[in-house]
Amino acid sequence: MISIDAADAPLPTALAEIRDEFLELEQRDRLTLLLEFANELPDLPERYQDHPDLLERVLECQSPVYMFVELDDEDIVHLHVTAPRESPTTRGFASILAQGLAGLTPEQVLAVPDDYPNTIGLTAAVSPLRLRGMSALLGRTKRQVKEKMSA
């Protein structure tokens, strides 16, 4: 459910730029761009590599995907995701969100429209079913942000 406030909030700049970047391309080239995002997904920061307990499994993704949301001292959200090399699509989705949400406050993250994954022009190239993995990742990110805000 999107509250009226959230629906009215402008899309954060990075997410808007990523969306426009995809929409400017032909269908075929959108897959190439998604692959570029997949290759850009950073490894998990070293301080988390020995802490599998902190990671949450994204059950909706069709491969072992783990994520973790961090709120730093400046109250900025950091999304960390790990996904296997054999799952480039999932890595691409994770990378889009990690880059698109970078530098946002918890409130800004919560205001991102839930249907963002369906607005970036990948429905035909990737299929709606596969895009659900990205929606799930966004949903879990928001839930963890809420938990961390109230903690």
Next chain:
Amino acid sequence: MTVEVDAHEKFSAYAHPERLVSTEWLQANLGNPNICVVESDEDVLLYETGHIPGAVKIDWHTDLNDPVQRDFINGEAFSALLGSKGISRDTTVIIYGDKNNWWAAYALWIFTLFGHEDVRLLDGGRAKWEAEGREYTTEASKTIPVDYPVIERDDTTVRAFKEDVLDHFGKPLIDVRSPEEFSGLRTTAPAYPEEGTLRAGHIPTAQSVPWGKAAAEDGTFRTLEELNALYRDGAGLRDGDDIIAYCRIGERSAHSWFVLTHLLGFENVRNYDGSWTEWGSAVRVPIVTGSEPGEVSSQK
């Protein structure tokens, strides 16, 4: 057939050894102009990260399914698709993919609906090719478009619809989903997205044989002996049986259809592609929960 059959010893025990090729055989036959290698994966981007040299990509969702109606593409779209990939009606098509050839088998089954005669699977798929350190390339495969005839899809021989299943009670049904889906604990495979099916459980009388049991650790098909133990001894299938297999949307059961038809030699096997996403949401069709096959209760 213009392209020789892989005489691999393991395959010779199967009913139709000509439906499989080994990685060694494929390596030796790359570049044969009568062969087209097709990659079909669950992950839509995997092909782009690197594929067998010369292979073309066919995606189950964006290429083989009709974008509007819940059905497969029609003869015209299939003709356009295959022609654009450089596949003629008499081309030998070798399909491989990720996840134990899950989607590769699905693509092969759809090729069968259109009566493409010589279509084979690479035993072990992507995982085996990769484990053996064989070459991948990101170079775009050069394809010369050809004419592929417009063939009407045959939906009567290897495909079953909901009505066919309702008429089928009394004959073997194989549910190839996970035990959790079979018993009704959940409506999707563990770790897979929820597709909005309303009820959980299985079609009454169905035997549970999860599809992945037909694959060994390295992704290759299990030996004939092991498959017989699974389907004949375990699920009670007998020669001459008329069998319908189903899963959630018909992809995992396409893999089992391949095993039953081409490896075990059952001649009347159909894949119910409507599967649980249709049955589990249909009004007034019988459903059983729990780990036993159960019986068809009398209709009200």
